[in-house]
Amino acid sequence: MDLRQLLYFTTLADTLNFHRAAERLNISQPPLTVAIRKLEEQLGAQLFVRGPRGVALTAAGQAALEPARAALARAQDVRAAVRQGQTGERGQLRIGFVGSAIYSMLPRLIPDYRHRFPLVDLVLEDSTSVDIARGLRDGELDVGLVRLPLLDAKGLTIKVVETDELIAAVPAKSAFAASSRMALASLAREPFILHTRISVLNMVALMACHEAGFTPNVAQEATQVHTILSLVQSGLGVALVPARATRQVPDGVRLVRLENPPRIEAGIAIPDQASPAAINFLTMATSDS
Numbered sequence: 001m002d003l004r005q006l007l008y009f010t011t012l013a014d015t016l017n018f019h020r021a022a023e024r025l026n027i028s029q030p031p032l033t034v035a036i037r038k039l040e041e042q043l044g045a046q047l048f049v050r051g052p053r054g055v056a057l058t059a060a061g062q063a064a065l066e067p068a069r070a071a072l073a074r075a076q077d078v079r080a081a082v083r084q085g086q087t088g089e090r091g092q093l094r095i096g097f098v099g100s101a102i103y104s105m106l107p108r109l110i111p112d113y114r115h116r117f118p119l120v121d122l123v124l125e126d127s128t129s130v131d132i133a134r135g136l137r138d139g140e141l142d143v144g145l146v147r148l149p150l151l152d153a154k155g156l157t158i159k160v161v162e163t164d165e166l167i168a169a170v171p172a173k174s175a176f177a178a179s180s181r182m183a184l185a186s187l188a189r190e191p192f193i194l195h196t197r198i199s200v201l202n203m204v205a206l207m208a209c210h211e212a213g214f215t216p217n218v219a220q221e222a223t224q225v226h227t228i229l230s231l232v233q234s235g236l237g238v239a240l241v242p243a244r245a246t247r248q249v250p251d252g253v254r255l256v257r258l259e260n261p262p263r264i265e266a267g268i269a270i271p272d273q274a275s276p277a278a279i280n281f282l283t284m285a286t287s288d289s
Helices: 003-015 018-025 029-043 059-086 099-103 105-116 129-137 200-211 225-233 276-288
Strands: 048-051 054-057 091-098 120-127 143-148 156-171 191-195 217-222 238-242 253-258 263-271
Touching: 003 018, 003 029, 003 059, 018 029, 054 059, 091 099, 091 129, 091 276, 099 105, 099 143, 099 225, 105 120, 105 143, 105 156, 105 276, 120 129, 129 143, 129 156, 129 263, 143 156, 143 200, 143 276, 156 200, 156 225, 156 276, 191 200, 191 225, 200 238, 200 263, 217 225, 225 238, 225 253, 263 276
Parallel strands: 091 120, 091 143, 191 217, 191 238
Antiparallel strands: 048 054, 143 263, 156 238, 156 253, 156 263
């Protein structure tokens, strides 16, 4: 029994006439007659009673009609799912994101993507840009929301979707808290709280300090922006954090803009051999940015 036989069976059940059923199927009547006879032989039951004016369904035929239609509908669902998978409208999308992406890029992109592609299941994983790049190349992730530049971008397609700048986070009781803007060099003698060394933000902060004429005294390192701000709140030092990531600043911390602030970028990374869903995500993100 195959789908073609079920299609012939349901069409004949709808028309109750071999000639009209064959016309609807765009075939001649003999193949239809043969197909119905073989289906009855395979099922071991007569599905139609033949008469001079056409056919009528037997009790077995009546019982088989609804499951046959359901099977054909499921087959159509499979075809539709395959087409949707090919176009990235159905399936799973595994997204790795750096912690600072949750403050701006992630809330901006995810709702829009879910609205446009509701049949795609999203799996989100908080990670570092280095690990995200590795996961993309190893096939463990489909899309990465990363800080740029990536130290190793081999095998990846990358598009910038967001620009930002570093801003100074200082204890509210410090002498710098009253400033509206400062030179980075004025923090040269302060202990610094930096992002961990595998972070792009760590590299950008160090380069900015070196360009300002000093090497920062690193007192602590942390992975997440909110952790760094908490350490600043505790009076352990000052920090350079992305301006977009400071919408919720704890009491005891003041943000001060820098003269000639270091610029940073965030972007979307996908493998060169990306899935259709990943390509859709990249296209949506870059068209909206």
